[in-house]
Amino acid sequence: MSNPAQLSTNVALDAVDNKGMRLEGNHGPRPKPFFTPKRIVLYSILFVACLYYLFPLYVMVVTSFKTMPEIRFGNIFAPPIEFTGEPWVKAWTSACTGLTCNGLNPGFWNSVKILIPSVLLSTVVAAVNGYGLVNWKFKGSEIFFSILIFGSFIPYQVMIYPLVMITRELGIYGSIWAVILVHTIFGMPILTLLFRNYFASLPVELFKAARVDGAGFWRIFFEIMLPMSLPIIVVALILQVTGIWNDFLFGVVFAGTQNYPMTVQLNNIVNSAQGSPEYNVNMAATILTGLVPLIIYFISGRLFVRGIAAGAVKG
Amino acid sequence: MTQATSSDEVRYQDEGKARRSLGRVLTHNLSAKIAATPMVVTVLVVFIGCTLWTIWYSFTDSRLLPTGDFVGFEQYERLFNTSRWNRSVSNLIWYGAFSLVLTLSLGFLLAVLLDQKVRFESAFRTIMLYPFALSFIVTGLVWQWIMNPTLGLQGTLRNMGWESFTFDWIAQSDMVIYALLIAGLWQGTGFVMVLMLAGLRSIDDDIWKAARVDGIPAWRTYLFIVLPMMRGVFVTAVVLVGAGIVRLYDLVVALTNGGPGIASEVPAKYVYDYMFTAGNIGQALAASTMMLVTVMIIIVPWAYLEFGGRSKKS
Structure with missing residues (x-):
């Protein structure tokens, strides 16, 4: 009763983890x-x-x-x-977005260019954060973490304009780097939570023993913590790859016309094309855009469920 | 071994106490502090700084650039005198109410159905959850095509001979919100179903045995015993679905782009349009501050519960 929201998420995670949602857990009537x-x-x-x-x-x-x-x-x-198969070829190579007629393929590559650094950067930052929060607490670290989690509920629209100004000052507005930075920032709360909870579940003795042996912050991280965190890294990757691939808002605001990710180009192809709409091309383009997250979903299966159950704290 | 570690710990603590001068506090565990910089900067600059900046400038008459003079609540007065904003808010309330109730009840219902020793359960689960992996843009565009009045579902069934069949919600300004709802539910119910299913599976088996011994029918056990025990899962689901509803943007852009007219506008889209196309920063920031207030109304009670619980535990 003390802590319903957190409890429920843990419960959800445990149920997914331990029982793996196998049939044993059923409560239905007898066969x-x-x-x-x-x-x-x-x-x-x-x-x-x-x-x-x-x-x-x-x-x-x-x-x-x-x-x-x-x-x-x-x-x-x-x-x-x-x-x-022509609609597919057209969707990929020559569908018009209202400005250009290069199909979805530039959008696809832009998405890839945004995706890889964003996923890597956000995961690394979050892993270090989580590790620091568990093993190297400093004064106020818990307060920062609480605000971080709380902040993840603030609508993006509230922070987006100041972020435009900041990225403009940094000289990266309108490039993929602005999008990468924004993804890293807004991916931080949930991923940090994920890593923090994972590192907190590891035995403290490991850390203490390494500390006694004289290992420092980074050495313990790279030689002990990181090799042990493969399962949670996979969950984080799944969460981030699907989340960043599906993003629309940050792409349209920060990327600049030349660097629009696939979702933005898809929307432009379907919704701002002139002339009579070609529904077959539109649908081929839609499938192409949905393909990456769908493949990840079908391959990862249970891990995807685990990722979103963990992400449930933030959503 | 254990003793060595614990005495070591004591030594560290003693050292820590001895070193508590200001300079030492800053340099103590220096690499840990350097490593925490991204988080600290994000919290201070983005989550706190940007939010305060937005609130502050929502009280100015900034237009193309955020340089305007302080005008008090003028932007807010204008906001609530703008029919598009009022329509956005009422849309969000209607969409939100329907979406919240339907997502939760359908999610729970599906979870209960899947909890009945169903064959191919994992196949059912996979089918119900896959839309959640897709982008809202993809979801919006598919349903836009299905709901196309002439060539979509309506046209097809009319061609097949069902002349009176009507499914043109997307083109009707009083029905378009339900078109959004159909697409939103398609994407979101699977996720709530998974949460609920995990909740159901975490209920102790003894409860079920006791209920069966007492001869309580299964549906009553679900409704009056299991459901109250899953309060925590419901709270989480409400918070998540609620926060998602306030953010509703991509789906509207892809499915209707706010149309017909302003019939399916939502606050997030209002903010974006005033910020980046209409060039009225002050108005956009006032609208986004209203979004923030809405989210706070949902989140603060929940956070209070969570943090209240945490301090009790430690």
């Missing part, structure tokens, strides 16, 4: 014959829910392989009669 009326209703509801979740994916894929005349025929359910 019964498979086809009772109740089970039929149950599976029907779940089936209908899945239709709702899968329908957009199906529509995206089907539309992206159709030709425009076929789309104008007006049946979004129908699979393509005349199968064409």
Whole structure:
């Protein structure tokens, strides 16, 4: 009762971690014959829910392989009669964003250029923070941490204009470096929390023994802590890669027209293109943009769930 | 070994006490302090500094540049006399109320259904959660296409012979908010479902045994015993979903871009548009300060609970 919010997150994490959401944890009634009326209703509801979740994916894929005349025929359910890969080629190489007609591929590479340094930088900074907060507390370190967590709830719109001015002063506004800096800043609360909780769960004796042996701050970090934190690093990477790839606001504000990430270019292709809209190209472009996080989601599975359960503190 | 460490610790503490002169305080554990610089700078400059700056300049008449004179609450008066802002706020309230209630209840319902020893549970979970991995832009654009009145779902079903079928919410100014809701729920319910499922699985088995012995039907156990025990999970979910709702921006940009007219405008978009396209900084900052106030109303009670609990524990 003392601490419901934090407790619940821990509970969520534990349940995901320990039970791995396997069937053992179920609380449903005892196993019964498979086809009772109740089970039929149950599976029907779940089936209908899945239709709702899968329908957009199906529509995206089907539309992206159709030709425009076929789309104008007006049946979004129908699979393509005349199968064409052209919308995909166009989406990647020559779709127009209102200004240029280079397709999504510059956006993709911009996203990659933003993604890699942002993910690395934010993860490293957070790992050091977490380690410092657990093992090298200084006066006020907990207060800073509390404000950090609290600050993660402040709407970005509140801080965005001053940040524009700061990045302009630093001379990086309108370049990918501004986006990287902003991602590092706003990724810090949740990642720091993640690492702090992880390092706090390691036995203190490890740190103390190294300290007695005369190892300093960085040596303990690189030789003891870092090698042990692979699992949490993977969770952090998943969280950051999907989060940064999906970002729209920071890209559109800080990157500058030349460096727009994929999400911004996608939106420009679909929403500010002139002429009659090409829905098949739009859908191919949409799938292409969603592909990176989807691949990560399907590969990482349980770790993704763990990442968002941990991220649940911040959201 | 243990003794060596503990006596060592005492020695360190004693040293620490002896060294408490001001210069020493600064240089003690110097590398630890250097390592904490990014965090300290972020907290002081961004989270505190930028926020205070925004609040301060929301009281000026700055236009293209933040250089205006102090004008008191004038920007706020203008804000609440602007129909677009008022529409944004009412949209957010409606969207927020529906979204909060539906996300939580559907998330809980799906979690309970998946808790019934369902076959292929992990497949169901994967299907329900995948939209959460996608960008709001992707979600918005897919649903924009599905809801396209002539070629989307409505057109398709009409072509199939269901002439009266109507699903053109995206083009109706009084219904467009529900179009947003459908897309938002599609993306967000899976996440709440996972949180709730983890909560359900953490309930002690003995509770279930006791309820079964007493002959309480499963649905009543869920509703009247398990649900109250999951209060913590619900609080977390409310805070997260609530903070997400206030930030609602990308989805609107992709799905409707605020239209038709101003029918689906939201505060976050108002801020962005006044800041970067209309060039009215003071107005944008006043609007963003109002967003901050809203979030604080949600967060402060929760933070109070959390930090109250933490001090009790230590």
